[in-house]
Amino acid sequence: MDLLEVFKDSEDLVDFPAGSVIAVEGAEGNHMYVVMSGEVNISINDQLLATAHSGEIVGEMALINSNIRSATVTAKTDSRLALIDRASFDSLLRYVPDFSLHVMKVLADRLKHAYDVIGH
Amino acid sequence: MKYLKMFRKWKDVEEHSAQTVLFTEGTPADALYVITSGEVELSLRGEPLGTEVAGGIIGEMAILPSAKRNTTATALTDVKLARLTRYQLEMLMTKNPDFSLHVMAILADRLRTVNHYITVQFDSAQ
Numbered sequence: 399m400d401l402l403e404v405f406k407d408s409e410d411l412v413d414f415p416a417g418s419v420i421a422v423e424g425a426e427g428n429h430m431y432v433v434m435s436g437e438v439n440i441s442i443n444d445q446l447l448a449t450a451h452s453g454e455i456v457g458e459m460a461l462i463n464s465n466i467r468s469a470t471v472t473a474k475t476d477s478r479l480a481l482i483d484r485a486s487f488d489s490l491l492r493y494v495p496d497f498s499l500h501v502m503k504v505l506a507d508r509l510k511h512a513y514d515v516i517g518h
Numbered sequence: 519m520k521y522l523k524m525f526r527k528w529k530d531v532e533e534h535s536a537q538t539v540l541f542t543e544g545t546p547a548d549a550l551y552v553i554t555s556g557e558v559e560l561s562l563r564g565e566p567l568g569t570e571v572a573g574g575i576i577g578e579m580a581i582l583p584s585a586k587r588n589t590t591a592t593a594l595t596d597v598k599l600a601r602l603t604r605y606q607l608e609m610l611m612t613k614n615p616d617f618s619l620h621v622m623a624i625l626a627d628r629l630r631t632v633n634h635y636i637t638v639q640f641d642s643a644q
Contacts, residue, residue: 442633442636442637443636443637443641445636447636459626459629459630462619462622462623462626463622463623463626463627464626464630468629468630468633469633491615491618491619491622492615493615495611495612495613495615495618498611498612498615498618498622499608499611499612499618501622502581502611502618502621502622502625503581503582505622505625505626505629506578506579506581506582506585506625507582508629509578509579509588509625509628509629509632510579510582510585510588512629512632512633512636513562513588513589513632515636516562516563516632516635516636516639
């Protein structure tokens, strides 16, 4: 699913300069984000887990079964993110099956990556 | 779990007795399973990661094409499992948004568990 295309006309675009903190592990979160441009780092306990590029999502964990951020997200470069709030997330899941499948694959991919981190 | 009824009528089912190893770390993940009865232990490199009961999903790496099992699953009791291919899962999710949410919640919970495991490992390594 091409999220860049879906969210290109979003009214909730926010710019984060390089180095700024987008989400903090353990804090409450009510949005997920689509990286529209730039790169963001995902880390847990100060350990870099992954870098998300344009078209990828971050922050989705706080919208699934919990509102607590499971990781810290920081802008690696100047980045533009599209915000998806809880209500929009719920309606996307309900009415756009491709979005559900996309999020599910992202979660599975993150899980695979986490297992890889353990394995090395 | 309200989907248990559906999976108890699922055509592709497996039954295994207690102590059976259901799948092993590193082997191809060709299907995932919904536990319809019994308990399954997931372990990682011989260390227990958690127990899944009826309604739980195991083998979710099959969501990704050509993925491998990242954990070993062992039946703690006699178990019954409904076997789903990636295609079957995608069809169910497409038709049933509530089921999508259920699957996502399971994945998110497992990710939290594994992330916690990573945090503990790094902490003890430091």
